[in-house]
Amino acid sequence: MASAEHVRALRALLDGLHHAQQLDPACWETVLRLARSTRLHGRLAAAQLGGTDLPAVVERHLCSAARIAAFNRQMLIAELHQLAPLCQGDFPVVLLKGAAYAAQNHAGANGRLVSDVDLLVPRSALRTMEQRLHDAGWRSAPLDPYDERYYRDWSHETPPLRFPGHFLEVDLHHAITPVTARLNFDPAPLIEASEALPDSVFRVLQGEDQLLHACLHCFQDGDLGLRLREVADIDSLLRHHGRADGADATNGFARRLIERATQLGLLRPLWYGLHFAARWFATPQAVTMLAQLPPGAWPAATTRLLMDRLVPLAMLPGNPDLPPPLAARLARQAMLTRYHWQRMPLRLLLPHLARKAILRTRWRGQAQA
Amino acid sequence: MSPVSYRSFDLGAARVAVHSPVPGFQQQLDFIYRDYGEEDPDAFADVRLSLLPGSGLRRWWRQQIVLWSESSQPFDPYPLAHGLPLFEWGGNWLLAQRLNAWLLLHAGVLARGEHALILPAAPGSGKSTLSCALHLAGWRFLSDEFGVIDPDSGEVLPLLKPAALKNQSIEVIRAHPQARLGPVFPGTRKGDVAHFVPDAASIAARHQRARPRLVVFPQYRAGARLRATPVPPADAALRLGLNSFNYRSLGSIGFHSVIRLARSCVACELEYSSLAEAIDYLNALLDDHGER
Numbered sequence: 001m002a003s004a005e006h007v008r009a010l011r012a013l014l015d016g017l018h019h020a021q022q023l024d025p026a027c028w029e030t031v032l033r034l035a036r037s038t039r040l041h042g043r044l045a046a047a048q049l050g051g052t053d054l055p056a057v058v059e060r061h062l063c064s065a066a067r068i069a070a071f072n073r074q075m076l077i078a079e080l081h082q083l084a085p086l087c088q089g090d091f092p093v094v095l096l097k098g099a100a101y102a103a104q105n106h107a108g109a110n111g112r113l114v115s116d117v118d119l120l121v122p123r124s125a126l127r128t129m130e131q132r133l134h135d136a137g138w139r140s141a142p143l144d145p146y147d148e149r150y151y152r153d154w155s156h157e158t159p160p161l162r163f164p165g166h167f168l169e170v171d172l173h174h175a176i177t178p179v180t181a182r183l184n185f186d187p188a189p190l191i192e193a194s195e196a197l198p199d200s201v202f203r204v205l206q207g208e209d210q211l212l213h214a215c216l217h218c219f220q221d222g223d224l225g226l227r228l229r230e231v232a233d234i235d236s237l238l239r240h241h242g243r244a245d246g247a248d249a250t251n252g253f254a255r256r257l258i259e260r261a262t263q264l265g266l267l268r269p270l271w272y273g274l275h276f277a278a279r280w281f282a283t284p285q286a287v288t289m290l291a292q293l294p295p296g297a298w299p300a301a302t303t304r305l306l307m308d309r310l311v312p313l314a315m316l317p318g319n320p321d322l323p324p325p326l327a328a329r330l331a332r333q334a335m336l337t338r339y340h341w342q343r344m345p346l347r348l349l350l351p352h353l354a355r356k357a358i359l360r361t362r363w364r365g366q367a368q369a
Numbered sequence: 370m371s372p373v374s375y376r377s378f379d380l381g382a383a384r385v386a387v388h389s390p391v392p393g394f395q396q397q398l399d400f401i402y403r404d405y406g407e408e409d410p411d412a413f414a415d416v417r418l419s420l421l422p423g424s425g426l427r428r429w430w431r432q433q434i435v436l437w438s439e440s441s442q443p444f445d446p447y448p449l450a451h452g453l454p455l456f457e458w459g460g461n462w463l464l465a466q467r468l469n470a471w472l473l474l475h476a477g478v479l480a481r482g483e484h485a486l487i488l489p490a491a492p493g494s495g496k497s498t499l500s501c502a503l504h505l506a507g508w509r510f511l512s513d514e515f516g517v518i519d520p521d522s523g524e525v526l527p528l529l530k531p532a533a534l535k536n537q538s539i540e541v542i543r544a545h546p547q548a549r550l551g552p553v554f555p556g557t558r559k560g561d562v563a564h565f566v567p568d569a570a571s572i573a574a575r576h577q578r579a580r581p582r583l584v585v586f587p588q589y590r591a592g593a594r595l596r597a598t599p600v601p602p603a604d605a606a607l608r609l610g611l612n613s614f615n616y617r618s619l620g621s622i623g624f625h626s627v628i629r630l631a632r633s634c635v636a637c638e639l640e641y642s643s644l645a646e647a648i649d650y651l652n653a654l655l656d657d658h659g660e661r
Contacts, residue, residue, distance in 0.1 A: 025413040033417065036467070037440040057413050064469035071618040226440060320439040321373065321388060321419040 009034055010316060014280050016044050017232060018239075020051040028058040033320045035065075038228045039113055042069030046111030069111040075167040076102055079117050080202070082163070083170070086132045087201040091125035094194045096173065096213065100204040101233070103197055108236025112229075116160065116169040120205075122191055123174040130158055130172060138163050138170055176213050177220070185264060207253060208260040211237045215273030216266065219311075220339065225324075225332045227315050228280070234273045235281040242285040254289050267297035276311060310334055375410040375417065378402050381527035381575035382517045383468060385460050386414035391434060394420055394452030401453065401531050401551050404569045416463045420452050438463055447557075454554050454562050457533055461514055464528070465614040471526065472626040473614040474516030478525055478579075479508040484659050485525045485579035486651060487516050487634070488587055489612040492559075495589030498538040501565050502644040503651065505545045510571040511579060520619075520626045523633060524578040529571060531564035539563045541644070582658055584609065584636040585651065595646045597654075598638045605636035 009030035012021050016031065017040065023031065035041040045065040048054065054062070076099060087093040095103055098114035121129045138161040148159070160169040175187045190213075194203040205213060214237060218230035245252035261270040271293055278286035299307065313331035318324055324332075376398060377386040386408075389395060416438070423433030423446050432449035435442060436459040443462065447455040465473055477488040477500035486508070490496035497513050504510040511525060513532035518525055531551065534542055542548050542565055551564040584605055600608070609627040610616040616623040635658045641647040 026411055029413045029417070033439050055413070057415070060470040061415070061467065064467050067469045067620075067622070068618055071620060074620065317440055319373070321417055321437050323421070323424070323437060323442075324440070 025055045037317045041065040042111035094120040120173045126174045215269040235277045235283045238285040271297040377408040383415035386417040389420040397453040472518040476516035478511035480579040484582040486583040510567040584634045600636040602631040606631035
């Protein structure tokens with residue numbers, strides 16, 4: 001069971017992305033450690049630095065995190081600068097997630113760490129863009145033919161590309177869901193509705209689509225282990241549009257978002273995004289919108305109970321110095337199973353998992369030899 | 370879940386707290402950190418980590434020890450008896466990740482009075498051996514691994530951990546009557562390793578900053594005659610940056626720190642084979658350049 005101190009520190013981390021916290025140094029230490037384990041330390045620093053009553057040692061660690069985040073941002077700007085000449089206007093190149101938030105100067109990008117630049121291009125332009133990246137010097141790690149085919153035929157992105165010596169990877173997407181997934185849909189309307197960034201060759205998804213993408217990414221990807229920061233993204237995007245709407249709360253972003261989610265068949269992922277943003281970050285916009293969602297968006301009572309139990313176990317950090325307890329491991333396994341189930345039909349999934357299991361046994365054998 | 374209890378050590382610029390149920394590792398800590406005393410385990414620590422026994426089959430067969438910190442296991446497990454080297458290297462790595470309020474040089478640091486000598490060096494250059502030898506010759510030990518530079522004041526802060534001596538250096542330093550070394554760990558990923566414990570006076574002075582005066586890039590070469598080659602400030606600044614753990618991530622702060630350091634110090638390359646000659650040379654060099 002989590003200790004009272006742990007619960008208090010986790011609460012302070014969640015609140016601390018928006019509000020100054022006054023804590024004793026020991027509690028601060030736990031907050032910093034939870035922030036680092038969920039890679040939210042840069043965002044925590046952006047929100048807390050400059051506050052009053054910060055113990056010196058805490059200020060030092062926040063300063064350390066802020067410097068890492070500033071360097072990360074610099075690397076992101078450099079990568080975009082080098083990618084820009086490859087966008088020649090013959091097809092749209094859309095920035096996704098962290099790169100987009102930074103290029104748009106969202107408050108939530110302040111201190112947010114990125115490990116890759118995600119680009120979305122129309123499927124018809126995928127080969128051209130990939131060729132341009134290769135010609136300019138980006139390389140993918142060598143893959144065996146099976147992994148190559150996995151990316152090409154079943155995934156929604158090409159294998160990660162890296163320019164030798166660069167800090168960040170480039171992920172080239174032609175869709176925002178795996179092509180084999182149950183929620184798979186044509187990304188053309190997203191690209192069509194995308195918006196030009198001022199003074200830039202890149203485009204970004206329109207606000208509604210950006211939020212739906214964040215929800216999809218958060219709840220339909222892998223084992224959800226420590227993915228709290230994805231919910232933090234949803235929270236920041238909602239607040240950003242809430243501020244932009246001002247008093248016009250009912251007619252503005254919320255209405256467009258719900259319409260768009262209905263149109264794209266993404267009401268369920270949206271429900272999850274709003275639900276956990278409301279629960280963990282008390283995002284005012286999420287609380288309001290949940291009440292406006294049509295009944296079909298809500299998961300069945302049993303599913304909801306189960307997800308309310310499993311998602312926190314999987315996403316929230318536990319005691320940072322101990323291996324995750326059995327409950328968290330099981331919850332992550334359950335989320336991974338759900339992910340695979342949604343990602344691929346069984347006739348693809350079973351052979352794929354069997355192959356991975358065999359390979360894993362072989363690696364273990366080699367490691368111990 | 371078993372209760373988690375930590376032991377916390379004050380290294381000067383940072384505190385490290387460690388939890389481990391492995392008795393052998395606790396005994397290694399008792400010996401190596403004897404003169405440090407122990408801090409309140411619940412008070413703020415810059416790095417907190419656990420060294421746990423391996424799980425599954427490894428609990429009984431070819432037992433291992435695993436380092437956990439902040440929900441991740443950043444290194445491969447070590448054999449169970451090698452807790453101390455895992456703690457030292459793992460602790461260094463974790464410190465280097467998160468002390469970016471300071472410029473962190475990869476260097477040995479010693480001082481005479483308030484004047485510090487910085488020995489930035491690549492592995493294999495003999496930095497640790499020379500650092501320990503200087504310490505045994507009366508210099509105060511500030512660090513074997515980290516030159517912690519405060520960008521605001523330009524001072525160097527002690528981050529005093531036991532020095533990890535490797536292979537032949539172990540016997541060279543052990544030969545000195547005052548040297549206190551921990552057990553030898555044979556066959557680690559860096560060869561044989563033993564830990565040299567700084568004297569109680571250096572440990573007691575671990576919050577006392579010093580002013581950098583000399584930057585010496587040491588290069589041990591068997592049979593070589595002592596040879597010192599001056600390094601111009603611009604080259605020294607560049608080499609200090611390249612030798613740093615976090616120069617790149619600090620951006621302009623790192624740049625200004627190494628420039629200031631290079632301007633306030635005399636820098637040279639020192640090729641040597643005799644430790645005694647190298648010590649005499651460095652004593653004389655600091656006599657000449659202590660006041661600037």
